[in-house]
Amino acid sequence: MISKKIIALFLFFLTTIPSFSQDTNSSELTKQKFTISGTITDANSNETLIGVNISIPELKTGVTTNEYGFYSITLPKGNYTLQITYLGFQNVEEKIQLFQNTKKSFKLVNSEQQLKEIVVTSNKKSTNIKTPEMSVNKLSMGTIKKMPVVLGETDVLKSILLLPGVTNAGEGQSGFNVRGGGADQNLVLLDEATIFNSSHVFGFFSVFNPDAIKDLKLYKGGIPAHYGGRASSVLDIYQKEGNSNSFHVNGGIGLISSRLLAEGPIVKDKGSFLIGGRTSYAHLFLKLADNENSASFYDLNAKLNYKLNTNNSLYISSYFGRDFFNISKEFENTYGNSTFNLRWNHLFSDRHFSNLSAIFSDYYYGLTLSSVGFDWQSSIKNFNFKYDLKYYLNDKIKLNYGLNTIYYKFNPGTIKPIDENSSINFNQLDKKSAFEPSLYVEAEHQATPKLSFLYGLRFSMFYRLGASKVNLYENNQAVTFNDQLKIYEKGVPIGTKTYGYNEVITSFSNLEPRFSTSYVLTENTSLKASYNRMVQYLQLVSNTASPTPLDIWTPSDQYIQPQIADQVAVGYFRNFKDDMYSLEVESFYKKVKNRIDYIDGADLIANNAIEQVILNGQLRAYGLEFMLRKNTGKLNGWIAYTLSNSEQQTPGRTPNESGINNGNWYKSGYHKLHNLAITTTYNLNPKWTLGGNFILQSGQPVTFPNGQYEYQGIIVPSYAARNENNLPLYHHLDLSSTYVPKPDKKKGWQSEWVFSVYNIYNRKNAASISFRQNETSGENEAVKLSIFGAVPSVSYNFKF
Numbered sequence: 001m002i003s004k005k006i007i008a009l010f011l012f013f014l015t016t017i018p019s020f021s022q023d024t025n026s027s028e029l030t031k032q033k034f035t036i037s038g039t040i041t042d043a044n045s046n047e048t049l050i051g052v053n054i055s056i057p058e059l060k061t062g063v064t065t066n067e068y069g070f071y072s073i074t075l076p077k078g079n080y081t082l083q084i085t086y087l088g089f090q091n092v093e094e095k096i097q098l099f100q101n102t103k104k105s106f107k108l109v110n111s112e113q114q115l116k117e118i119v120v121t122s123n124k125k126s127t128n129i130k131t132p133e134m135s136v137n138k139l140s141m142g143t144i145k146k147m148p149v150v151l152g153e154t155d156v157l158k159s160i161l162l163l164p165g166v167t168n169a170g171e172g173q174s175g176f177n178v179r180g181g182g183a184d185q186n187l188v189l190l191d192e193a194t195i196f197n198s199s200h201v202f203g204f205f206s207v208f209n210p211d212a213i214k215d216l217k218l219y220k221g222g223i224p225a226h227y228g229g230r231a232s233s234v235l236d237i238y239q240k241e242g243n244s245n246s247f248h249v250n251g252g253i254g255l256i257s258s259r260l261l262a263e264g265p266i267v268k269d270k271g272s273f274l275i276g277g278r279t280s281y282a283h284l285f286l287k288l289a290d291n292e293n294s295a296s297f298y299d300l301n302a303k304l305n306y307k308l309n310t311n312n313s314l315y316i317s318s319y320f321g322r323d324f325f326n327i328s329k330e331f332e333n334t335y336g337n338s339t340f341n342l343r344w345n346h347l348f349s350d351r352h353f354s355n356l357s358a359i360f361s362d363y364y365y366g367l368t369l370s371s372v373g374f375d376w377q378s379s380i381k382n383f384n385f386k387y388d389l390k391y392y393l394n395d396k397i398k399l400n401y402g403l404n405t406i407y408y409k410f411n412p413g414t415i416k417p418i419d420e421n422s423s424i425n426f427n428q429l430d431k432k433s434a435f436e437p438s439l440y441v442e443a444e445h446q447a448t449p450k451l452s453f454l455y456g457l458r459f460s461m462f463y464r465l466g467a468s469k470v471n472l473y474e475n476n477q478a479v480t481f482n483d484q485l486k487i488y489e490k491g492v493p494i495g496t497k498t499y500g501y502n503e504v505i506t507s508f509s510n511l512e513p514r515f516s517t518s519y520v521l522t523e524n525t526s527l528k529a530s531y532n533r534m535v536q537y538l539q540l541v542s543n544t545a546s547p548t549p550l551d552i553w554t555p556s557d558q559y560i561q562p563q564i565a566d567q568v569a570v571g572y573f574r575n576f577k578d579d580m581y582s583l584e585v586e587s588f589y590k591k592v593k594n595r596i597d598y599i600d601g602a603d604l605i606a607n608n609a610i611e612q613v614i615l616n617g618q619l620r621a622y623g624l625e626f627m628l629r630k631n632t633g634k635l636n637g638w639i640a641y642t643l644s645n646s647e648q649q650t651p652g653r654t655p656n657e658s659g660i661n662n663g664n665w666y667k668s669g670y671h672k673l674h675n676l677a678i679t680t681t682y683n684l685n686p687k688w689t690l691g692g693n694f695i696l697q698s699g700q701p702v703t704f705p706n707g708q709y710e711y712q713g714i715i716v717p718s719y720a721a722r723n724e725n726n727l728p729l730y731h732h733l734d735l736s737s738t739y740v741p742k743p744d745k746k747k748g749w750q751s752e753w754v755f756s757v758y759n760i761y762n763r764k765n766a767a768s769i770s771f772r773q774n775e776t777s778g779e780n781e782a783v784k785l786s787i788f789g790a791v792p793s794v795s796y797n798f799k800f
Contacts, residue, residue: 033394036102037072037350040065040084043107045243046269050215051138052108055083060449061395067238072351072392084108087140101350103310128582132444132454132518134528134571135221135586137163141213146681146691146738153257153795156216156237157198157206162677164586164625164640165220167670167697175199177670178220179588180621180646181232184540185563188235191303191317193339196363196380196553200297200323201280207321207337211250211261212276212301214240221569221588222516222530225442225456226388226400231536231565231592239317241305242272250799256280261301271306297323299336315343332368337361351392359384363553373422374415376606380553381409400456401441408434408538412552413606429608433502434555435463436537442514450520458512462537464557466499471609478559478611479599481657488599490612506558510535528571536563539596541604541614552604559611561594584627592619597650597660615660617650619668637680646671660722667701667723674698686743691736699727705771708780715773727766732759732788751798762790 040052048069055062056073058080063073077099084092089108096102137160144159157176161168169175175183175198188195190208198207219227219234227234240263247264261276279298299321307313322336340360347353360383367376388402410432417424442456471478471493478491499505516530539560541552556562571586594616598604602613623644630636648668650660676696683689704725705717736756759765764786774781 033074033076034098034101035072035074035350035392036082036096036098036104037070037392038103038105039069040071040086040106040108041069042089043109044245045248045263046107046245046272047214047241047243049086049089049108050238052084052086055085056080056395057083059395061446063392063395063398066353066390068345068353068355070345070347070353070390072353074351074392074394088142103350129524129526129573129575130446130452130518130520132452132516132528132530133222134516134518134530134573135165135219135569135588137218137220139163139216139218141210145210146689147679147693147734147736153205153254154210155206156208156210156213160218160235161695162638162640162679162693163218164584164627164642164675164677165588165623165644166218167642167672167675169203169670175203177672178218178233179567179590179623180644180668180670181565181590181592181619182540182668182670184542185230185232185536185565185592186235187227187230187233188237190237190319190339191239191341192343192357192386193319193341193359193384194361194382195337195339196361197335197337200299200321201295201325205257205280205297207299207319208237209259209261209276209278209299209301211252211259212239212274212303214238221532221567221586221590222454223514223532223534224400224454225440225458225512225514226402226404228404228438228440228458228460228512228534229406229436229536229538231534231563232590239301239303239319240274241315242274242303244269244272244305248799250797252795252797254795255793257297266304266306269307271304274301274303276301293328294324294326297321297336311347313345315341315345317341317343330370332370334366335364337363353390353392355388357384357386357388359386368418370418372424373418374424375418377411377414377416378552379409379411383407396446398444399441400444402439404436404438404440406436408432408436408555410434410553410555412554412608412610415606427606429606430468432468432555433465434537435465437461452518454514454516456514458514460510460512460535460537462508462556462562463504464506464555466503466505467501468505469496469498470505470558471496471611476558477653478609479613479615481652481654483656486658488615490609493609506556508537508556508562510562510564524575526573528573529569531566531568534565534567536565539563541596541610552610554610557611560596560614561616563595564593566591580630580632582627582629582631584625584629586625587623588625589622590620595619595648597648599660615650615653617648617660619646619648620665621646621668621670634683635680637678640675640677642675643673644671644675645673662721664721666721669701669723671701671723672698687740689738689740691738693734694731696729696731699729699766701726702769704769717771727769728784730765732763732765733761734758735760749798749800751796754795754797756793758791758793759788760790764789 040049041047042049050065050067052065053062054071063071065071075098079097082094082096084106086108089110092106139159144156145154147159160166161176165179167177169177169183177183178186188198200207216237223234242263244265249262251260252258257278257280259278263274265272277300280296301319303317305313305315319339322334325333342358344356362379362381364379384406386404391399393399413429415427438458438460440456440458445453447453472495473491474494480489480491482489512533512535514532518526518528520526537556539554541554567588567590569586569588574583595618597615597617599613621644623642626641627638629638646668647665649665651663652659678694681689681691701723702725703719703722706720707718708715709718739753766784767787768785770783772781772783
């Protein structure tokens with residue numbers, strides 16, 4: 001059973017919470033000081049706003065609102081000016097007399113002129129330069145909706161591919177890669193719930209309905225201590241809360257899919273609801289053309305919130321999505337995510353904020369092969385309880401601390417015969433479960449006007465649990481090495497051991513330190529540095545470069561060790577000409593221990609002993625990122641360039657073993673030496689806005705045959721080193737234009753037309769290259785598979 005000491009530790013941690021919530025105004029630290037706190041919202045919808053800047057010019061200090069729109073700052077008593085700035089909203093300046101603790105909330109008014117400008121971050125110069133936050137990118141939904149995308153569907157995931165250090169997994173592939181890491185090393189959160197597969201239709205669309213999204217932030221490094229569980233990055237996405245002032249509907253009609261979202265008050269100014277949905281209908285056109293193949297998806301977003309009183313608010317949010325894929329009724333595929341989150345926001349005092357969440361997440365995969373006669377189902381479920389607290393000690397120090405407990409249930413595969421005539425027998429692959437508790441504490445500390453820190457520590461634990469039957473191997477090695485053939489082979493179990501329900505099979509514990517700092521050289525220039533350690537206890541079993549729905553997640557155990565990633569980064573940040581231009585230059589180095597690798601000929605499908613084809617290796621990635629932004633004016637956008645290297649190595653465990661690729665470093669499947677992205681928007685006039693994206697990347701590493709031999713009349717290709725070849729250079733140019741018929745209309749029915757062309761010069765980028773023997777000439781030939789050429793699209797968006 002799970003250690004009673006861990007449970008006792010959690011109970012002790014919880015019992016310390018009330019002591020922090022006591023009013024400390026009588027202490028020496030806060031003597032003659034008072035706190036001003038409150039919530040900042042959108043005046044139109046009452047949506048809370050994340051990352052709003054509240055500055056005190058008299059003291060050259062300030063604070064930003066947290067993920068729930070709350071702020072708190074403690075100052076000496078006196079007269080001050082509050083300056084509130086947030087992208088897309090009119091600035092607010094108010095004089096205050098601070099002689100007692102004061103609650104002051106603000107409603108910001110939308111600024112139409114600013115909304116037409118593209119910027120990456122909502123922070124103003126002072127925050128961008130002075131805060132220790134680095135390797136972080138933010139995108140507003142206004143920015144994302146102006147980007148031209150494939151098939152006319154606004155896409156959150158496609159937009160982050162325009163940021164430095166982020167690449168795609170391949171043409172039409174799901175997932176994204178960050179700083180040379182795998183797609184499975186990214187933690188993707190929607191309202192705090194884990195999304196295990198973030199794509200629809202095998203990567204053509206993302207699961208995120210742009211109309212329902214409020215805010216997103218991508219952490220590539222310097223990751224705060226309250227995040228854990230992945231080795232590469234965190235993509236944190238929050239849904240809107242719903243308009244608590246009035247009822248509104250918005251949506252869009254496109255060539256491939258349509259969407260509709262409704263929001264409004266439950267009780268005006270106290271509670272609201274939001275419900276939205278999307279669906280595709282390309283499969284209907286295929287049926288009209290007598291095409292038996294089809295691919296479609298739908299998803300639903302819902303959220304409720306209610307303000308109980310000034311100190312307590314409740315939130316319920318959920319997501320449900322499904323994909324359906326059918327080939328001639330012989331191959332049927334269904335997969336998708338389901339999430340649910342119940343949150344309670346509570347204010348202990350004007351300095352102490354808490355968020356308690358109970359979260360459920362489920363990823364389901366189903367496959368039916370009529371020709372073979374079987375049905376396959378697999379899933380991963382997690383139940384997450386987390387408690388996050390923020391304590392605003394004073395105007396210089398803010399403490400964040402909390403705990404997180406996750407219980408996992410894995411079903412790697414249930415195989416059933418379709419009918420009595422099927423030759424397939426029922427087979428249930430061993431189900432697995434695990435428990436991952438963690439504690440963290442971190443501080444945001446402005447040591448001097450020029451020097452700021454963000455430092456913290458996360459303590460994570462992981463328990464691989466029963467009920468389960470575990471294979472035992474000689475020398476505890478599930479993979480053996482054949483000295484004569486110089487190849488790795490599956491180990492033969494020498495026995496099994498049975499573990500009872502929730503009995504601990506294997507356990508791990510790790511300390512994960514996090515640190516970042518900023519030093520201000522001038523008002524417009526700063527240097528930053530960061531270090532973080534991340535531990536990933538879940539492994540994605542896949543030997544493809546990008547995740548597919550059939551990929552199986554598995555917990556760490558005695559054979560598959562947790563991945564441990566260490567990353568350091570340094571950066572130079574500068575603003576020019578009153579924030580018109582911004583420059584960000586970062587260099588990083590990342591090393592990951594226990595990155596899983598596969599022996600040659602590994603069979604991953606329906607493998608009930610996956611440990612027999614897996615070895616623990618290591619990954620390293622390093623590079624230089626450059627980003628130049630133009631933030632204001634009619635023409636704005638950014639240029640992002642990354643020069644990087646990503647390599648993997650799996651040496652032999654003994655001097656006699658060759659290791660994978662003879663123990664030499666080889667390019668990982670995520671290696672992209674060059675990555676250039678340019679995005680621009682031009683506001684031609686109030687009715688027309690033009691946009692363009694250009695992406696150029698080095699071709700994805702692949703392994704091509706370097707020769708062939710004949711065996712019993714069969715031509716067999718031979719291969720050299722892993723990933724020593726590359727697909728051709730990848731690039732495309734996308735253009736769009738947005739037409740607003742009545743730009744001055746602010747009430748009633750409002751609409752716009754969006755015209756776009758993806759890959760306007762019809763570049764046939766290679767998704768893969770296969771080799772075969774020409775049936776006519778008998779000569780060997782290489783065949784390139786391209787998914788997209790030029791794709792024009794049009795969509796109609798509306799709201800009322």
